[in-house]
Amino acid sequence: MMRIPFETMCAQFERVLESRDMDKRDAVLCARLIAETSLEGVYTHGANRFASLIKGIDEKWVDVHSHAHKSDSFGPLERWDGKRGVGNLNAHSCMKRAIELAKEHTIGCVALKHTNHWMRPGTYGLMAAKEGCIALLWTNTMPLMSPWGGADTKVGNNPLVLAIPSEEGPLLVDMAMSLFSYGKLETYVREKKKLPVPGGWDEKGELTTNAESILQSKRSLPIGFWKGTSLALALDLIAATLSGGRTTRSIGSLPEEGEVSQVFLVFDISKFPDQEEMQREIQATLEDLKDSTPLDAEKPVRYPGQFRERTRKENLEKGIPVDEAVWNTILTL
Amino acid sequence: MMRIPFETMCAQFERVLESRDMDKRDAVLCARLIAETSLEGVYTHGANRFASLIKGIDEKWVDVHSHAHKSDSFGPLERWDGKRGVGNLNAHSCMKRAIELAKEHTIGCVALKHTNHWMRPGTYGLMAAKEGCIALLWTNTMPLMSPWGGADTKVGNNPLVLAIPSEEGPLLVDMAMSLFSYGKLETYVREKKKLPVPGGWDEKGELTTNAESILQSKRSLPIGFWKGTSLALALDLIAATLSGGRTTRSIGSLPEEGEVSQVFLVFDISKFPDQEEMQREIQATLEDLKDSTPLDAEKPVRYPGQFRERTRKENLEKGIPVDEAVWNTILTL
Numbered sequence: 001m002m003r004i005p006f007e008t009m010c011a012q013f014e015r016v017l018e019s020r021d022m023d024k025r026d027a028v029l030c031a032r033l034i035a036e037t038s039l040e041g042v043y044t045h046g047a048n049r050f051a052s053l054i055k056g057i058d059e060k061w062v063d064v065h066s067h068a069h070k071s072d073s074f075g076p077l078e079r080w081d082g083k084r085g086v087g088n089l090n091a092h093s094c095m096k097r098a099i100e101l102a103k104e105h106t107i108g109c110v111a112l113k114h115t116n117h118w119m120r121p122g123t124y125g126l127m128a129a130k131e132g133c134i135a136l137l138w139t140n141t142m143p144l145m146s147p148w149g150g151a152d153t154k155v156g157n158n159p160l161v162l163a164i165p166s167e168e169g170p171l172l173v174d175m176a177m178s179l180f181s182y183g184k185l186e187t188y189v190r191e192k193k194k195l196p197v198p199g200g201w202d203e204k205g206e207l208t209t210n211a212e213s214i215l216q217s218k219r220s221l222p223i224g225f226w227k228g229t230s231l232a233l234a235l236d237l238i239a240a241t242l243s244g245g246r247t248t249r250s251i252g253s254l255p256e257e258g259e260v261s262q263v264f265l266v267f268d269i270s271k272f273p274d275q276e277e278m279q280r281e282i283q284a285t286l287e288d289l290k291d292s293t294p295l296d297a298e299k300p301v302r303y304p305g306q307f308r309e310r311t312r313k314e315n316l317e318k319g320i321p322v323d324e325a326v327w328n329t330i331l332t333l
Numbered sequence: 334m335m336r337i338p339f340e341t342m343c344a345q346f347e348r349v350l351e352s353r354d355m356d357k358r359d360a361v362l363c364a365r366l367i368a369e370t371s372l373e374g375v376y377t378h379g380a381n382r383f384a385s386l387i388k389g390i391d392e393k394w395v396d397v398h399s400h401a402h403k404s405d406s407f408g409p410l411e412r413w414d415g416k417r418g419v420g421n422l423n424a425h426s427c428m429k430r431a432i433e434l435a436k437e438h439t440i441g442c443v444a445l446k447h448t449n450h451w452m453r454p455g456t457y458g459l460m461a462a463k464e465g466c467i468a469l470l471w472t473n474t475m476p477l478m479s480p481w482g483g484a485d486t487k488v489g490n491n492p493l494v495l496a497i498p499s500e501e502g503p504l505l506v507d508m509a510m511s512l513f514s515y516g517k518l519e520t521y522v523r524e525k526k527k528l529p530v531p532g533g534w535d536e537k538g539e540l541t542t543n544a545e546s547i548l549q550s551k552r553s554l555p556i557g558f559w560k561g562t563s564l565a566l567a568l569d570l571i572a573a574t575l576s577g578g579r580t581t582r583s584i585g586s587l588p589e590e591g592e593v594s595q596v597f598l599v600f601d602i603s604k605f606p607d608q609e610e611m612q613r614e615i616q617a618t619l620e621d622l623k624d625s626t627p628l629d630a631e632k633p634v635r636y637p638g639q640f641r642e643r644t645r646k647e648n649l650e651k652g653i654p655v656d657e658a659v660w661n662t663i664l665t666l
Contacts (some may be wrong), residue, residue: 011554071490074604076409076440106407107440109600134571136469150625150634158606162567166575173567175560197558206629223557227508230637234506234639238467238616241497241602241611249618267442269574271407279573285570285582292483295538 003319004047004327009035013050016333018059022064026089033088040321042174044183045120047322047330048175052161053086053119060124061258062116068093071113072244076105078222079243082115084258086124091117094266095124099131102266112262113245122174124264125163129170135163136265140236140248142257145178146219147233148226151205153218156248157181158232158239165269165280172305179222179230185211185220191321239263337380337660340370346383349666353390355397359422366421371455371653375507376642377516378453380655380663386419386452387666394564394591395419395449401426405577408437412576416450417591421456423448427596428457432464435599444579447592455507455599458496462503468496473569473581475590478511480566481550484501484538485510486551489581490514491565491572498602499615505638509555510565518544518553523656572596589658 003161013031018024026201034053056062066085078097082090082282092245101108118124118139125239128135141156159177164171180188188195188211200221206220214220222228240247245261269275292301299322315321346364351357367386371379376610389395396528399418402409411430415423427443434441451457451472461468474489490511497504513521515534521544523526531540533554540554547553555561573580578594602608648654 036622046507051414072606073371077439097635107436107442109440120466134574136387147622147634147636149628149632150622151628152625154622154625160564162564162571164567171570173562173563173569175557179557179560223560224508224512224555227512227556230506231495231508231617233622233636234497234504237497237504238469238495238600240614241467241605242600244605244607244611247614247618249621250614265411267571267575272574272577273405273647274577277437278577281573281580281583282570285566285580288582289480289483289487292480292485292487295482295484299482301480303480 002327004322004325005319006039006316009320012330015276016050016054017064017206020054022082022086026064027085029092030086030089030282033092034119035320037123037313038322039315040308042120042122042317043321044181046327048183048187048319049119051313051326051329051333053117055268056116056256061256068112069116076101076107076259077109077242078178079112080112081113082112084114084116085160087116087271089119089145091118091124091262091264094262095127095137097135098264098266099128102133102268106268106271108266108268109242109258110241110264111242111244112264114259115262116260118262120174121159121161122163122172125161125172126170127172128266129163129165129172132165132268132270133209134165134269135161137161137263137267138235138239139172139262140239140246140251140260143254144182144220145222145229145232148222148229154249154252155222155229156236156251157220158235158248160235163283166286167279168283168311170304170305171282171286172308175223177222177228177235179210179223180220182215182220185215189215191230192208267324334652335657335660338652339368339372339649342371342380342653345663349383349387349663350397352601353397354561355385355419358583359397359419362425363422364423365421367452368653370456371566371655372645373641374648375453375455376654377514377520380653381520381659382452382516384659384662384666386450389449392591401429401445401448408573409434409440410442410444413443413445415445417447417449421453424451424457424595424597424662426521426543426554427595428460428468428599428656430584431597432461432466435466435601439464439601439604440599442575443597444524444572445535445595445597446576449591450595451595453507454492454494454537455496456504456508457493458505459503461599462496462498462505465498465601465603467498467602468494471568471572471578472595473572473584476581476585477515477551477553477556478562478565481555481562487582487585488562488565489569490553490554491568491581493568496511497615499619501616501619502642504615504619504636504640505593505641510555510561511546512556515548515553517546522548532651546627548579621657
C-alpha cells in the first residue's frame, strides 16, 4: 500500500481520460469525482475502479463524447437519456438537475436511462445533502444475485443511497443489496483475506467466506436473505419504469454491463418552517447512537458517514492509500 | 387453527370498534382493512393484531375520534398531522391523498406525523398500485434493534413498502429492517417453532433461533447485519424530517409506541407514453424469475406478492385461518 497525493491522483486520471479524447472540462470533473471517492476512504469505488472505466471507454461501452440530456418532462419529474456516456458525469448532471427541480417543486426527480456505472453511488447523495436536501437514489445493474430459492443469477445488486444533511456533515447510507459489493469482494481477494461472515455461495452451492469463490459463482448473498432480492427486484423495476430504460433482465442480454437505469430523488427540506428544530433532533439521534454501550469496548458505535470528514482530512495530509499494483496499472494507461 | 368467513371477521371487528365509540363509517373501513390483511395471508398483521389495537384505544394511545388532517402544503408534498388517531385509517387517507397529488404532479408525497401503528404496511402500497401508480412508503417505530456493534436498543425496524402495478396483480415488497418482524416472531412463539435462521440475540448476547428470547431481549437481527440498521436510521430521520414528527429516539421516550412518522410517496406512471411497453418488460422479468432453476425441485422460485390473489381466493372460499385463541379473545372484546 502506498500513499498518493490527491492532486497527483487527479492529474493522472485527467491525463488518462484526455488521452481517450475526453473533453478537458469533463476530464477534470470525472477525475475529481473518482479521486474524491478514494480521498473519502471508499477505496473500492475510487482508484480501484479507474482501470475498468478506461477499459469500458477503450471497448466502446462508454462513449466519452455523449452527455445525458432531457428526453421528457413531467413537472417535478424528468426523464433523461444517458446515451451510453460516462456514468459518473451523467449521474452528476442528473443529480444537479434533480436538486434544481426540488428547489422549485419541493420534490425533484430525474430518472436516467442508458447510462453506465456511476462509480461511487454516495457521491451524488452528498451533492444533495450539501445543498440542504434529502436524497434517495439508486441504480440497477447487470444480474449479480440469485433470486431466493433459485440457482441462476438473475437479480441486480442495485445500490441504494440515502443522504440526509446534518450539522456534522451529511449522514450517508450507501449500500448494495448484496451483503458485500463486488468491489468489496475484489478487495478481499486482493488482500487475501476471508470475509467476516459468509457472503455468498461457491460453485457447489455452499455458503462461503471465500470472496474469490463468490466472484466465480456470481452468487453473492443478498442482505436479509429473501428480503434483499425482493428489494433489489423492486428497485430495478421502478428505475426501469420511471426512466423508460432497461431492467436487469434486459441488461443481462448485453455482452457487458451497460445502459443501466437510475433514479435521483431529492427533497428540498430548507422550505420547512421547523428545519432548525429537526436538525437538532437529527443531531440528538446521532449523539444518542454514539452513546450506545459498545459490544467491544474498543469499538464505539458509529453512524454511517461519521468518519468521512476525518478520513478526508487525513488522506489530504498524508496522501491517499492505494494498492501499489493498482497505481502502477493507472500509470501505464 | 380455525377458519372464519371474511364477512364474519369484518362484522366482529366492526362490533368491537363501534363498542369503543368509533364512528360507523370508520369502523367499517378499519375492520375491512384488518380483515383483508388476514384474507390475503398476512396473518401476523391482521386478526392477530386486532387485540393490540383495541388495547391502544382502551388505554387512550389511539384516539378513535381523531382524523389525520393537512397541516402544511408544498406543491406535490403535503404534511399531515395524524393527531394520534387510528393508524390504518390515517394511513389510508394519506395514501389516498398522495395518489391524488401524484395524479396532479406525477409525483405525490404525504408525510404524516403523530400517527399510530398502520397494521399491515402493504395495504397502502396496494392502494397505489391498483390506481396504476408506483409507491414507496415507510414508517418509523419505537426502538427495536441495536445499532451495529452496540448493546442498547435504539433503532426502529421501520417497515418499508415498494409497490409496482403489474398485469398479474401488484408486485409488493413489504419488509421490516429486522430479518423477522415482531409480528412474525410472535407467530413462531405461538406455534412453538424455531426460526429457520438466527433472527436476533438472546439476553446473553448470543445469536439465537429462539423467537421468545429475541422478544425478551428486544435485540432483533437487522437485515444484512450492519446495513439494516443504517437503512433503518436513514428512513427514520427522513420520515421525521419530512413530516416534522418524532424520530425513533423521541418515540422511545413515550411509555408506549405512538406518534410515529410515515412517508407515502407515489409516482403516477400512467402519464408515461411507453407505459404498455414497460408493463411487458415487468411481466417478462417476473416470468424470467419464475423460470429460475429451483434449488429445491419442489419449491419453484416466486416473486414477492405472487400468491396473494390465490390466497385471497382460497380464504374467501374456505374462510380465513385464525388461531383459535386469537379468535376467542376477539369475541370477548
